[in-house]
Amino acid sequence: MSTLLRLDGVGKRFANGTQALDGIDLAVAPGEFVSLVGPSGCGKSTLLRLVSGLDNPSTGTIAWDGGEPGQSDIGFVFQDATLLPWATLFDNVYLPLKLGGVSRAAARPRIEEALVLVGLADAAKLLPREASGGMRMRVSIARALVTRPKILLLDEPFAALDEITRFKLNDDLLRLWRDQNWTVLFVTHSVFESVYLSTRVVVMSPGPGRITADAPIRFMDPRNADLRTSSDFATLCREVSAHLARAMAA
């Protein structure tokens, strides 16, 4: 199996002496949807920051298939939408391309495509504060997609949204992933969300953050609301929850 990304013995110690991560080995294949689940403080967000290059690991290596990622190879959806409040939704999606030196005219078709993908084609001219929380998160996803990244990193993107909006965005994300053939690394603290979305769930434990379980999730497509109430789904959730309970007890 080919890998897109390989972490070998990655550890992170912060300047204040906190050991956030220790001995992380993880390989991600192209097209995988990997969820990182764990209690708060287990370093899952830190792991995402290391993969994105926003922070550097203290120990170990992060290797990419085909060399170091370029300016447009990583899409990152943060916990908050982090939209620029003074720019329209269109200009917010344009930002990564603008920083990459793409002219507005040349970027327009790609921005419009990204806005259509997240269902916001008609809202391009709004300012962020005129949009709802769910819309802002969609814009944030569109912004991460617009560069056509090799990998999409999502850091608890839906944690602040209500359940109905979250389910809707989960389904949208699944549809996009299936249609576009992306590789996704998804951080969440929700077992249900991770089982519903992923092809693989990685469970982490805190103090320092380590990987304690790595479980494949094999469901038939399409995943939909029926799956959420099926007994297979319940069984898997119970398994992952048990891993998580062990991780927290450790």
Next chain:
Amino acid sequence: MNRAREMFVDVAAPCVVALLFLTGWEWIVRAQNIPPYILPGPILIAQTLWTDGPSLMNSLWVTLRTTLAALASATVLGLALAVALAQSRLIERSLYPYLVILQVTPIVSIAPLIIIWVNDVFLSLLVCAWLVAFFPIVANTTLGLNSIDRGHGDLFRLYRASRWQRLMHLRLPTALPYFLAGVRISGGLALIGAVVAEFVAGSGGAESGLAFRILEAGYRLQIPRLFAALLLLSLAGILIHAVLGFITRRILRGWHESAVSDGR
């Protein structure tokens, strides 16, 4: 309906207060037979404003010219200096103490020096007013440039924004509300600076501003004229404040909390 009523109250209530105040003032002046060279009544002041208006308007224009020139140069140079300070901690730390010293030194005490050093009268007044006005813009804009949201900072780092891109597309827009607040403070200070400088310079002739007219009227015991000049000065200050407030709200409309109306 409710909105119209609220606006009516906003206008009417201060007007009622003004009317009561002016009536009381006029009544006391008349009842106590206070001579006009001690305290003129509002009616006499209004008459004086009408008769002396043209000559005072000329002086008002002189003062306003100094004020606006000082505000404009304070805005441009203040912004430039703030951007320079924000380039590195070292620059900020080396220069900031001197800016503070410049700011806390009373302008009255250095105005005579400036007037001696700078030959041109207009220019010397401009420098005085500028010295008073530019600090709030520098201080506010520097604060704004350093107040970028952590998430936005990560975003710009993720996409490998250059220093220049970071400044143009992140730091300056973030600093805009702070900068505008600084300009609003400086608008009032520029007028105060211009008036103080005129007091110190005390130059006569056709090119003298309102402050000199106030001094002159005081010496001549033309107290109604003094009050009329004072009134014009206040009106100029209110006008500057209102215009800058209007511009600020127009620029920030829609995205900044301070400029978004409750209706939305």
